[in-house]
Amino acid sequence: MKVSVVIPTYNEEKNIGRCLESLCNQTMNRTEYELIVVDGNSKDATRDIARKYADQVIIQTRAKVGGARNDGADLATADIIATTDGDCVLPPEWIETVYQEFAAHPEAAAIYGTVYPLEYTIKNRINLGLANTFSRLGYYTKLLYYTLGCNTAFRRDAFMKIGGYKVCDAGDDLEIARRVVHEGTVRFCPKMRVAFSMRRYDQFGTLKSLYEWVHIVRKGGDSDECQYSKREYQ
Numbered sequence: 001m002k003v004s005v006v007i008p009t010y011n012e013e014k015n016i017g018r019c020l021e022s023l024c025n026q027t028m029n030r031t032e033y034e035l036i037v038v039d040g041n042s043k044d045a046t047r048d049i050a051r052k053y054a055d056q057v058i059i060q061t062r063a064k065v066g067g068a069r070n071d072g073a074d075l076a077t078a079d080i081i082a083t084t085d086g087d088c089v090l091p092p093e094w095i096e097t098v099y100q101e102f103a104a105h106p107e108a109a110a111i112y113g114t115v116y117p118l119e120y121t122i123k124n125r126i127n128l129g130l131a132n133t134f135s136r137l138g139y140y141t142k143l144l145y146y147t148l149g150c151n152t153a154f155r156r157d158a159f160m161k162i163g164g165y166k167v168c169d170a171g172d173d174l175e176i177a178r179r180v181v182h183e184g185t186v187r188f189c190p191k192m193r194v195a196f197s198m199r200r201y202d203q204f205g206t207l208k209s210l211y212e213w214v215h216i217v218r219k220g221g222d223s224d225e226c227q228y229s230k231r232e233y234q
Contacts, residue, residue, distance in 0.1 A: 001032065001033065001034055001077045002028070002032045002033060002078055002079070002080065002099050003028070003032070003033040003034075003078050003080045003081075003082055003095050003098060003099055003153075004033070004034050004036060004072075004073075004075075004076030004077060004078040004080065004081050004082070004156075005023060005033060005034065005035050005036065005081075005082045005083070005084065005095065006036050006038060006068075006069050006072030006073060006076065006081060006082070006083050006084075007019065007020070007023075007035065007036065007037050007038070007054075007072070007083075007084055007086050008037075008038050008039075008040065008060070008065050008068035008069055008072070008083075008085065008086065008149075009037055009038070009039045009040065009042065009046050009050065009086035010039065010040035010041075010042055010046070010086075011042045011043060011044050011046060012042065012044075012046045012086040012087060013042070013044040013045040013046050013049055015087040015197070016037070016046050016049050016050050016087075017049045017052075017053070018089060019085075019086050019087065019088055019089060019090070020035060020037075020049075020050060020052075020053035020054060021053065022089045022090045022091075022092075023035055023053070023084075023090050023094075023095070024053050025092060026090070026092055026093070026094065026095045026096065027092050027093050027095075027096045028095045028096040028099065033078065033095050034055040034056070034076070034077060034078065035053065035054040035055050035056075036054065036056045036057075036058075036072040036075055036076065037050040037054040037056070037057045037058070037072075037086075038058055038059075038060045038068040038069070038071045038072040039057065039058070039059055039060065039068075040060055040068060041059050047059075056075055058075070062167060063167050064167050064168065064169065064172075065149065065165075065172065066164070066165030066166055066167045066168060066172035067165070067167045069083050069149065069164065069165050070164040070165055070167070073156070073159055073160070076156060078156065079155065079156050079157070080098060080099065080102055080153055080155060080156065081153065081154050081155075081156050081159055082095065082098050082152070082153035082154075083149050083150070083151075083152050083153070083154075084149075084150045084151060084194060085149065085150040085196075085197075087118075087197040088118075088150050088151075088194050088195060088196055088197060089118060089194075090194060090195070091193055091194075091195070093191075094192065094193070094194065097113075097189065097191050097192050098111065098153045101153075101187065101189050101191075101192065102153070102155065105185070105187055107184050107185050108155070108184055108185050108186070108187045109154065109158035109180045109181065109183040109184030109186060110145075110147070110152060110153065110154045110155070110158070110159075110176075110177065110180045110181075110184075110186045110187070111152070111153050111186070111187045111188070111189050111192065112145070112146075112148065112151055112152040112153075112177075112186070112187075112188060112189070112192070113151045113188070113189045113190065113191070113192025113193055113194065114132045114135060114151070114190055114192070114193050114194075115128050115131065115132065115148060115150065115151060115193070115194050115195075115196035116128055116193060116194075116195055116196065117195070117196060117197075117198045118195045118196060118197045118198065119197065119198045121198075124198045127198070128196065128198075131146070134146050135188060136188065136190075139187075140188075144174075145174075145177035145178075145181065145186045145188075146174065147173050147174065147176065147177045147186070148173050148194075148196075149165075149172070149173035150194050150196055151192060151193075151194040151196075152173060154180065155183075155184065157183075158180055158183035158184055159180070161183055162176070162180050162182075162183060164176075
């Protein structure tokens with residue numbers, strides 16, 4: 001096994017099949033990677049659908065999204081752990097790109113890439129274009145590694161050594177880069193692209209969603225004032 005892909009889910013029956021189908025139709029042979037779905041005890045058919053595609057489907061034991069990713073990493077059998085989300089769609093070359101990037105850069109502890117909107121509107125293209133620009137600026141200036149949990153991969157030994165993701169409400173995918181960089185380089189790979197769902201921003205508003213994220217991150221990752229995870233979507 002070369003790559004383990006961890007996918008946290010919660011009430012994703014409308015999206016998880018599409019996500020896992022894209023992960024089953026990769027350019028890398030299906031025997032060379034595994035899919036691990038970690039479910040937050042969904043009340044819908046998420047787990048039933050996931051079992052049709054994934055190698056392992058479990059109910060998470062740790063709290064929040066970071067905890068779910070850590071649960072999945074504990075089950076991973078590969079030397080590379082990649083993470084994405086249950087409402088994303090992965091291009092056919094995504095897993096192979098992850099594997100080749102680590103092979104080409106043995107010093108790397110983590111790699112991350114860009115996102116583009118599943119809901120392809122002008123507003124969403126602009127919003128994610130700005131996010132991708134921020135990712136590039138942060139990487140090339142070495143001021144900030146703007147990783148996203150939907151499109152990041154780690155060497156397993158580095159991930160385990162730092163204790164995985166911080167269990168918090170938001171910002172765990174940003175925070176982890178500040179620790180894993182001490183175990184090797186963190187690389188930005190523009191070829192590593194993921195179709196990202198903008199449903200949060202479409203339903204709750206871009207400014208409100210960004211405000212909540214920034215507010216929680218400034219509070220250290222947890223806040224009683226803002227709810228960011230396990231949202232119910234229309």
